[in-house]
Amino acid sequence: MGESEAGCDLGHNWNNYCEDRKGAVRFQGSGRGDTMKAMTLGFTVLSIVLVAWPLPGDAADRKTPTAPEAFLTMANPMATTPDVLQEGKSLYDNRCSKCHGSNGDGKGSATKDLDVKPRNYTDKGLMQTIPDGQLFWIICYGSDPDTTEMKGYKKKLSEEQMWSLVHYIRSFAP
Numbered sequence: 001m002g003e004s005e006a007g008c009d010l011g012h013n014w015n016n017y018c019e020d021r022k023g024a025v026r027f028q029g030s031g032r033g034d035t036m037k038a039m040t041l042g043f044t045v046l047s048i049v050l051v052a053w054p055l056p057g058d059a060a061d062r063k064t065p066t067a068p069e070a071f072l073t074m075a076n077p078m079a080t081t082p083d084v085l086q087e088g089k090s091l092y093d094n095r096c097s098k099c100h101g102s103n104g105d106g107k108g109s110a111t112k113d114l115d116v117k118p119r120n121y122t123d124k125g126l127m128q129t130i131p132d133g134q135l136f137w138i139i140c141y142g143s144d145p146d147t148t149e150m151k152g153y154k155k156k157l158s159e160e161q162m163w164s165l166v167h168y169i170r171s172f173a174p
């Protein structure tokens, strides 16, 4: 540990992140040696997130939940290899593009009747305000169930698949 960043330390156990919501909360308060470091980093990232997000011009009724701090400070634990991107792409094309758009602009064919539309993942400025762990967490648990059609995929996809989706989503705004 010691030298490594909080995100990397968290990364050692990433297979357990998505077990259930309770797991996420317990995880946030774990008494590990790197807790203070993670907290400091967490507060820094959180302040940036609070200031920068939601952006002006965003749908007024967008109620996307915010992931626990421990997730906001995480980087994607998987390397961006061609295989990983290819896996992300085929999952995305099959399961996500009808809403998020095959090019990530959020204008897929199934969005016409949605009150809250998906955001534009080709917008680099926007994507820089959303941490990897936040993307992962929403894919895992879904967004606000009362106002959006974004369901959680934790029963359908492995965590590895969800992290490869995060990589693929990032590739819309390189």
Ligand code: HEC
Pocket: 062, 063, 064, 065, 091, 092, 095, 096, 097, 098, 099, 100, 110, 114, 116, 117, 118, 119, 130, 134, 135, 136, 138, 139, 143, 144, 148, 149, 150, 151, 153, 165
């Ligand atoms: C039925 C339409 C639909 C499908 C299918 C769908 N999404 Fe979404 N998704 C949405 C909507 C609408 C939102 C916006 C929710 C919000 O703003 O809170 C969203 C939000 C998200 C977010 C949160 C990012 C942000 O804007 O803060 C991520 C990440 C995401 N989706 C990934 C995926 C992935 C990956 C898949 C496929 C495995 C998928 N979605 C499938 C409709 C969909």
